[in-house]
Amino acid sequence: MIDTIRSLGRWGLGVFERLGRGHLLLLEILRGVPELFLRFSLVIQQLSSVGVHSVLIILISGLFVGMVLGLQGYNTLVDFGAEESLGVLVALSLVRELGPVVSALLFAGRAGSALTAEIGLMKSTEQLSGMEMMAVDPVRRVLAPRFLAGFISMPLLAAIFSAVGIFGGFLVGHGLLGVDDGAFWSQMQAKTDWYEDVLNGVIKSIVFGFVVTWIALFEGYDATPTSEGVGRATTRTVVHSAFAILGLDFVLTALMFGDV
Amino acid sequence: MRQSKSTEITVGMFVAAGLVALFVLAMKVSNFTDFTDETGYQVVAEFENIGGLKVRSPVTMAGVRVGRVAAIDLSPTTYNAHVTLNLYGSFDTIPTDTAASIYTAGLLGEQYIGLEAGAEEEFLKDGDVIELTQPALVLEQVIGQFLFSKAEGE
Amino acid sequence: MPLVKIRDLHFYRGNRAIFDGVNIDIHRGKITAIMGPSGTGKTTLLRLIGGQLHPDKGTIEVDGQNVHTLSHSELYELRKRMGMLFQSGALLTDINVFDNVAFPIREHTKLPETMVRDLVLMKLQSVGLRCARNLMASELSGGMARRVALARAVTLDPMMIMYDEPFTGQDPISMGTLVNLIHRMNDAMGLTSVIVSHDVAETAEIADYIYLLSGGKVIEKGSPVQLKRSSSQWVQQFMQGLPDGPVPFHYPGTDFSDDLLNGEVSA
Numbered sequence: 186m187i188d189t190i191r192s193l194g195r196w197g198l199g200v201f202e203r204l205g206r207g208h209l210l211l212l213e214i215l216r217g218v219p220e221l222f223l224r225f226s227l228v229i230q231q232l233s234s235v236g237v238h239s240v241l242i243i244l245i246s247g248l249f250v251g252m253v254l255g256l257q258g259y260n261t262l263v264d265f266g267a268e269e270s271l272g273v274l275v276a277l278s279l280v281r282e283l284g285p286v287v288s289a290l291l292f293a294g295r296a297g298s299a300l301t302a303e304i305g306l307m308k309s310t311e312q313l314s315g316m317e318m319m320a321v322d323p324v325r326r327v328l329a330p331r332f333l334a335g336f337i338s339m340p341l342l343a344a345i346f347s348a349v350g351i352f353g354g355f356l357v358g359h360g361l362l363g364v365d366d367g368a369f370w371s372q373m374q375a376k377t378d379w380y381e382d383v384l385n386g387v388i389k390s391i392v393f394g395f396v397v398t399w400i401a402l403f404e405g406y407d408a409t410p411t412s413e414g415v416g417r418a419t420t421r422t423v424v425h426s427a428f429a430i431l432g433l434d435f436v437l438t439a440l441m442f443g444d445v
Numbered sequence: 446m447r448q449s450k451s452t453e454i455t456v457g458m459f460v461a462a463g464l465v466a467l468f469v470l471a472m473k474v475s476n477f478t479d480f481t482d483e484t485g486y487q488v489v490a491e492f493e494n495i496g497g498l499k500v501r502s503p504v505t506m507a508g509v510r511v512g513r514v515a516a517i518d519l520s521p522t523t524y525n526a527h528v529t530l531n532l533y534g535s536f537d538t539i540p541t542d543t544a545a546s547i548y549t550a551g552l553l554g555e556q557y558i559g560l561e562a563g564a565e566e567e568f569l570k571d572g573d574v575i576e577l578t579q580p581a582l583v584l585e586q587v588i589g590q591f592l593f594s595k596a597e598g599e
Numbered sequence: 600m601p602l603v604k605i606r607d608l609h610f611y612r613g614n615r616a617i618f619d620g621v622n623i624d625i626h627r628g629k630i631t632a633i634m635g636p637s638g639t640g641k642t643t644l645l646r647l648i649g650g651q652l653h654p655d656k657g658t659i660e661v662d663g664q665n666v667h668t669l670s671h672s673e674l675y676e677l678r679k680r681m682g683m684l685f686q687s688g689a690l691l692t693d694i695n696v697f698d699n700v701a702f703p704i705r706e707h708t709k710l711p712e713t714m715v716r717d718l719v720l721m722k723l724q725s726v727g728l729r730c731a732r733n734l735m736a737s738e739l740s741g742g743m744a745r746r747v748a749l750a751r752a753v754t755l756d757p758m759m760i761m762y763d764e765p766f767t768g769q770d771p772i773s774m775g776t777l778v779n780l781i782h783r784m785n786d787a788m789g790l791t792s793v794i795v796s797h798d799v800a801e802t803a804e805i806a807d808y809i810y811l812l813s814g815g816k817v818i819e820k821g822s823p824v825q826l827k828r829s830s831s832q833w834v835q836q837f838m839q840g841l842p843d844g845p846v847p848f849h850y851p852g853t854d855f856s857d858d859l860l861n862g863e864v865s866a
């Protein structure tokens with residue numbers, strides 16, 4: 186009994202310690218961000234591996250999610266004779282929820298895990314230590330550009346996801362199911378609010394990008410420097426990111442759309 | 446460490462694609478364009494009850510949108526809702542004795558303000574007040590009244 | 600005044616004392632060797648000097664500055680003047696040999712690319728790998744990687760350089776060259792060198808002064824000649840590589856026969 190409580194306590198302390206280290210690391214990373222604007226080529230390089238390499242999966246997933254929304258939405262709406270509202274349904278679902286959330290989940294799996302593995306391996310092969318001894322701060326030189334790149338990439342990826350998804354919904358709705366295209370677009374425009382819906386969705390994706398990149402970098406930087414340790418850190422990145430995205434999505438949704 | 450040109454180009458294309466997507470979401474998907482032509486003039490109307498009316502709800506005349514709700518306050522003296530309407534500048538020939546009512550689009554749809562033109566020769570201008578108003582139909586009240594009158598009738 | 604002054608150093612890993620009251624002086628312009636069986640904490644000592652680890656007690660001064668009371672930026676300024684050659688080489692794996700050697704120059708100076716190129720080729724030439732400059736770090740053998748790392752460690756002409764096991768994994772020819780190179784750089788560039796090693800013969804050949812570490816303490820110190828003539832059994836065993844003697848080969852713990860007889864089967 187005592188042992189259980191003790192191990193629970195130890196676990197709790199461990200969690201708090203990690204949280205503390207995570208926040209300290211974040212502070213250091215943020216301190217390194219301003220000087221990046223003088224060496225933006227470092228960020229561009231990371232935008233390539235973090236952002237560009239995630240585009241394909243975002244495009245394909247976005248298109249299919251939009252097409253499925255079109256099909257499912259149509260089947261439901263047609264019972265009420267409201268299939269003209271398909272555009273609204275597709276656009277609102279994507280812009281408010283699915284765009285930011287699904288693209289963040291994909292981003293965590295595609296770019297976040299890669300970041301963790303890369304940083305973890307750099308740690309285990311003493312590359313980070315080596316930099317420190319060359320008087321190059323790895324947090325500023327390695328982590329900060331990756332952080333900024335993730336932060337910039339996420340809202341762009343989410344926007345691409347939503348836009349492609351709406352197009353997919355339109356393809357199915359208009360092309361396959363024959364919903365009037367004028368009604369599709371005009372109803373969508375009338376009911377989708379630039380501020381309430383689009384901007385809030387963008388804010389969500391910015392928050393998700395921040396958190397996922399932070400988790401990924403911290404897990405890599407804090408990984409046990411062995412192949413097993415890096416493997417576990419990579420898994421943790423994906424799992425913790427997913428929790429963080431879904432939990433934060435609830436909080437943000439409640440804050441943004443809650444008090445209507 | 447020098448990066449190749451192709452990296453820069455692909456990153457440029459990526460950022461451009463993201464911005465285009467944002468632009469599409471703003472212009473094509475949402476009502477962002479409404480904000481640009483919102484120069485106009487403001488008039489005020491007092492309602493006994495506005496139901497579910499919100500800021501930015503549409504204001505229409507014969508079904509055509511002529512403006513939006515700009516602000517909603519509670520009048521401290523009359524305890525009525527004090528609604529500021531923003532009417533588009535192109536609709537500058539709305540008579541001063543126009544009536545404003547709050548309607549619901551469909552049974553459960555969103556609420557909007559409908560204007561019915563009066564007969565005056567003078568037109569509404571910035572800062573004017575619409576005197577004739579009709580409050581929102583609150584479904585619970587309507588049902589309540591209906592049941593009450595039924596009960597009385599028996 | 601010595602360049603590095605270590606006083607009463609204590610350092611623990613868990614409950615195990617890696618250093619238990621160590622005093623070491625490293626003099627300017629000399630080659631000082633730190634020797635001892637593997638696992639005694641030689642690498643740990645270099646990390647303590649470099650400010651990557653913090654001592655539990657005691658002080659380490661480099662060039663008159665206490666390494667562990669410096670601010671972040673002061674520490675990084677100091678590190679610009681220290682080179683360190685890691686046991687693994689610690690080369691950056693996403694760039695090639697040339698860029699690795701150029702890395703500290705590009706990070707810390709604003710020299711034009713043509714000068715960077717000249718400098719890098721010069722350093723690579725001295726370790727015999729000028730023509731391997733387009734290989735990626737993963738395409739190098741351990742010995743080659745260490746030589747590239749050496750070239751990188753000296754690109755900024757530091758005041759001191761710490762070598763962690765520079766000789767392991769080198770074939771006899773490059774071993775000879777390397778010994779020579781370390782010696783030459785020390786004399787020509789006025790470097791102060793710290794060599795961590797357990798290769799007795801090579802180290803004794805070039806070291807001016809040797810510290811022998813074991814069990815968290817300095818067991819013996821002196822010039823190579825003094826050590827070879829030492830009357831201590833321990834020193835004799837280590838310097839001659841004899842299997843039997845006072846140096847424990849085993850990681851400290853319980854007796855082997857006890858372990859066999861009373862061992863509970865775990866897990």
Ligand SMILES: Nc1ncnc2c1ncn2[C@@H]1O[C@H](COP(=O)(O)OP(=O)(O)O)[C@@H](O)[C@H]1O
Nearest residue numbers: 612613617635636637638639640641642643644
């Ligand atoms: N990260 C670590 N955590 C716990 N113990 C460590 C760690 N690194 C090294 N040690 C222990 O410290 C001792 C000294 O290690 P090290 O300095 O690498 O020895 P060496 O003299 O062979 O270079 C070893 O016995 C090792 O078990």
Ligand SMILES: [Mg+2]
Nearest residue numbers: 641642643686
């Ligand atoms: Mg070692």
